[in-house]
Amino acid sequence: MILGFDTEDFVRRALAEDLGKGGDVTSAATIAEDARFGAELKARETIVVAGLDLAAEFFRAMDEAVVIHQLAKDGALIEAGEPLMRLKGNARAMLSAERSALNTLQHLSGIATLTRRYVEAIEGTRAVLLDTRKTIPGLRAIEKYAARMGGAENHRMRLDDGVLIKDNHVAVAGGVGAAVSAAKAADTGLEVQVEVDRIEQIEEALSAGADRLLLDNMDPQTLKKAVKMVAGRVPLEASGGVRLETIRAIAESGVDYISVGRITQSAPAVDIGMDYSFAPRNNTD
Incomplete structure (x- = not known):
């Protein structure tokens, strides 16, 4: 998916960190095992999106049968309120994957969004914006991917x-x-x-x-x-x-x-949320 990055290993380690040994005890205690869930990932501010494919892999890792419709592409400018992705699947699985998926998507889109601001600031000059090696250890490939999505x-x-x-x-x-x-x-x-x-x-x-x-x-x-x-x-x-x-x-x-080191080193995460939309009756709803 992203050259030089082991997506499967990253998703596995991120989910293991969040689920711990006991899993999502809140969802298990409050939601029926076979309950289904429909949701949208939405931008809550204007952003340049990066990491949609990666975010989707968290939901697939928890529910192989999840239905995903991506409504935007990495590198696109998305206005506040616009949906990025629609999901239908097992409710427990989707809620268990939510935070890891959003953390990744918010971080990478934050890099892409800040990068785009720097690119726009030098538009019309001969200068080209470059990123640096000032990245979080282990995440360089995806952070530099996000910088490319922003135009660097x-x-x-x-x-x-x-x-x-x-x-x-x-x-x-x-x-x-x-x-x-x-x-x-x-x-x-x-x-x-x-x-x-x-x-x-x-x-x-x-x-x-x-x-x-x-x-x-x-x-x-x-x-x-x-x-x-x-x-x-x-x-x-x-x-x-x-x-x-x-x-x-x-x-x-x-x-x-x-x-500019700060486009990867200091970019703030953007605001993206997952909102419940409906409870589907089956996989085809």
Whole structure:
């Protein structure tokens, strides 16, 4: 479903965490074993949806016969009150799956929704929004999927799919030029990107063979100077403390990319609920 992510294992572990050893004792105590249930998942605020297929798997794991009609697609802008999914199935099973399904859907849609706001803020500029590795351990694949649904492009998924020399690498290696030279000599076959936090480091990095520069914590005026100095020789990425209210000015400096950790690290969950609609008489209702 999502490349690099074991959906079955995730659903199993999430449900085990929620059900514990005794299962959903409340539903078992209040609802007949054969009772059936119809419900809708609805957005309670305007959102960009992500994770619908994943949410559906929680209900299927609890009731193989559940009938699911998805009414929206990941990446779509959904207004408050619009239904995302209709469900019909065993009442106990659906209520037992509800929280795990909603937690996942709310979290991923929160990432997609915040990401879309950043994308819209730089619309009309040349800049492309990137995500980062600032993700919850174990959830990177689905969080980066949600960022894509919001309109961002994925940066590195893992440490092995790109050389990115950060300030601590530079410090240990003995300087920007030394770090880049060592990385190029390693001949990994990967693009070598290096972080620079001062204008003075740019020519040193380029002379050593850097393929791309990460301009760290530079204000828009400094970024403009960097863009002019580099003059298109390599792609430029701005990063560090980027916020919704500052990203437009950063984009207008002329950089090619802007990476924003907060779209995965700090996105608030959106409000999505599951509302009872009717009690179906059978599987075909």
